[in-house]
Amino acid sequence: MAIEIREIILNGPNYFLRNASVINVIFGYHEKLLKVLLQRPDGTDKWLLPIGYIKRIETIEEAASRTIEARTKLKNLYLKQFKSFGKQTIWNEHLLSPILNRWDSDSKLDSTNWLLDYFVSIGYYTLTEFSKVEPSGEYLNEECKWWKINNIPEMMFDHRNIISEALKSLRIDINHFPIGIELLPQKFTLPEIHCLYETILDRKLDYRNFSKKLIKTGIIIKLDEKRNIGAHRSPDLYIFNKENYQNKLDEGLVMTF
Amino acid sequence: MAIEIREIILNGPNYFLRNASVINVIFGYHEKLLKVLLQRPDGTDKWLLPIGYIKRIETIEEAASRTIEARTKLKNLYLKQFKSFGKQTIWNEHLLSPILNRWDSDSKLDSTNWLLDYFVSIGYYTLTEFSKVEPSGEYLNEECKWWKINNIPEMMFDHRNIISEALKSLRIDINHFPIGIELLPQKFTLPEIHCLYETILDRKLDYRNFSKKLIKTGIIIKLDEKRNIGAHRSPDLYIFNKENYQNKLDEGLVMTF
DNA sequence: GCAATAGTGTCTGTAAGACAGTATATT
DNA sequence: AATATACTGTCTTACAGACACTATTGC
Numbered sequence: 001m002a003i004e005i006r007e008i009i010l011n012g013p014n015y016f017l018r019n020a021s022v023i024n025v026i027f028g029y030h031e032k033l034l035k036v037l038l039q040r041p042d043g044t045d046k047w048l049l050p051i052g053y054i055k056r057i058e059t060i061e062e063a064a065s066r067t068i069e070a071r072t073k074l075k076n077l078y079l080k081q082f083k084s085f086g087k088q089t090i091w092n093e094h095l096l097s098p099i100l101n102r103w104d105s106d107s108k109l110d111s112t113n114w115l116l117d118y119f120v121s122i123g124y125y126t127l128t129e130f131s132k133v134e135p136s137g138e139y140l141n142e143e144c145k146w147w148k149i150n151n152i153p154e155m156m157f158d159h160r161n162i163i164s165e166a167l168k169s170l171r172i173d174i175n176h177f178p179i180g181i182e183l184l185p186q187k188f189t190l191p192e193i194h195c196l197y198e199t200i201l202d203r204k205l206d207y208r209n210f211s212k213k214l215i216k217t218g219i220i221i222k223l224d225e226k227r228n229i230g231a232h233r234s235p236d237l238y239i240f241n242k243e244n245y246q247n248k249l250d251e252g253l254v255m256t257f
Numbered sequence: 258m259a260i261e262i263r264e265i266i267l268n269g270p271n272y273f274l275r276n277a278s279v280i281n282v283i284f285g286y287h288e289k290l291l292k293v294l295l296q297r298p299d300g301t302d303k304w305l306l307p308i309g310y311i312k313r314i315e316t317i318e319e320a321a322s323r324t325i326e327a328r329t330k331l332k333n334l335y336l337k338q339f340k341s342f343g344k345q346t347i348w349n350e351h352l353l354s355p356i357l358n359r360w361d362s363d364s365k366l367d368s369t370n371w372l373l374d375y376f377v378s379i380g381y382y383t384l385t386e387f388s389k390v391e392p393s394g395e396y397l398n399e400e401c402k403w404w405k406i407n408n409i410p411e412m413m414f415d416h417r418n419i420i421s422e423a424l425k426s427l428r429i430d431i432n433h434f435p436i437g438i439e440l441l442p443q444k445f446t447l448p449e450i451h452c453l454y455e456t457i458l459d460r461k462l463d464y465r466n467f468s469k470k471l472i473k474t475g476i477i478i479k480l481d482e483k484r485n486i487g488a489h490r491s492p493d494l495y496i497f498n499k500e501n502y503q504n505k506l507d508e509g510l511v512m513t514f
Numbered sequence: 515g516c517a518a519t520a521g522t523g524t525c526t527g528t529a530a531g532a533c534a535g536t537a538t539a540t541t
Numbered sequence: 542a543a544t545a546t547a548c549t550g551t552c553t554t555a556c557a558g559a560c561a562c563t564a565t566t567g568c
Contacts, residue, residue, distance in 0.1 A: 233538035490565035
């Protein structure tokens with residue numbers, strides 16, 4: 001592992017692009033909470049969005065997908081490119097050396113090292129069920145954990161702003177693309193999906209109006225089953241109409257919540 | 258000039274990022290026509306979108322602005338980042354050498370040259386009045402001219418697709434941001450701006466409904482003057498309410514045309 | 515008066531948003 | 542019966558979209 005790190009430090013540009021990276025805003029949802037996956041390198045007390053270097057043999061989408069999989073162990077999440085950033089993330093020796101030295105105290109990081117260069121970052125966000133994810137650090141044995149969206153810790157660089165840009169995009173996109181397939185059980189109820197939308201948008205949505213609109217889109221199908229939730233009326237179960245769902249992902253739809 | 262080219266070929270990475278660039282879709286409008294500015298390097302018969310390398314000392318926005326100014330001589334155009342692209346633009350020796358050799362027949366382009374590398378491109382579009390622009394090639398004495406949006410010539414790489422992505426974004430954005438300040442005379446008429454919107458959206462818009470909606474946004478102000486257009490009724494003149502216009506640019510607005 | 519363009523008002527349908535009462539499940 | 546949650550329908554209002562007539566200007 002230490003060798004691998006050293007190889008990346010010394011010869012990274014053999015494998016990766018030099019001045020371009022992806023930056024991933026991984027949103028997690030579970031029981032009325034929206035969180036975001038952040039990591040903290042060992043040598044610092046500030047947090048970072050997961051950044052991924054782009055391999056010379058892959059597309060930017062693949063880079064985002066690969067680096068998100070490294071953190072979440074999940075494949076095939078819905079990825080959305082939302083914005084690209086310029087000078088937000090530029091390391092300097094002072095910041096990066098202590099982090100790297102915990103791993104490989106011999107590796108020298110001179111000021112021309114590729115890791116200290118100006119990186120353009122292409123931002124992607126994705127959504128997943130955070131209770132299914134064991135956040136996973138890679139390479140650098142950093143902390144990696146979920147943070148509530150309205151309680152973000154102190155961040156390095158301008159990453160707090162990048163999170164808020166991602167969230168802004170998500171809240172707009174939710175009017176144009178269906179969400180939920182990665183966030184809800186296969187069979188779910190209207191109150192569950194209603195709650196999901198309220199959480200993401202961070203405001204109350206009239207349940208009756210919400211249900212009407214959602215059903216009208218044709219992306220969900222009512223089953224002839226109910227869920228038993230104990231001492232209350234049993235809610236109807238629904239599944240996503242996968243074909244319609246995929247069509248709407250591709251073509252978009254118009255809803256206003 | 259030849260020296261400058263050679264310096265860029267040999268030592269470009271001293272000045273520019275290695276694997277990141279901006280790509281500019283410059284839309285031009287004039288009298289019911291929407292065009293896009295393309296260039297053709299001297300050694301080829303295919304066309305290209307203007308690509309700009311990013312200086313180490315500038316932001317990506319500044320790179321887009323600078324490279325657009327190089328083509329149009331116009332400063333401070335409204336720039337909109339619409340999408341980033343991965344492997345769309347990768348030169349190879351076979352493609353690039355004949356172009357460069359017209360300029361500097363001595364410069365060798367070995368296969369590891371930075372110009373042949375994998376470039377990520379951050380796409381920006383902008384809008385201008387094309388009759389005011391003398392398209393201007395730089396460095397490589399290519400042809401540089403306006404092409405009608407529905408008559409795009411054969412393009413290198415995947416640039417035709419990038420144009421259509423930009424156009425798609427423009428047509429969506431037009432519902433959320435005002436346009437026109439760079440495209441119309443300072444004092445303009447409702448029929449003029451109506452025409453502009455019809456051209457960009459490529460469909461008919463009911464004049465009465467259009468006028469009502471536009472006026473309601475508060476971005477235009479009716480003057481107590483008319484334009485003399487000869488043997489017809491004189492249309493009222495309007496100006497943009499610059500403060501409102503800027504606010505809507507920043508905050509967005511909701512219109513559906 | 516004629517030709518060409520500019521400007522204005524009304525109707526209809528749809529959909530968003532507000533709102534309250536009934537139904538179901540368990541204890 | 543009591544409690545907690547799920548489900549459903551109507552009214553109002555706003556706006557999009559369709560549509561036709563009047564006004565001005567120069568000839």
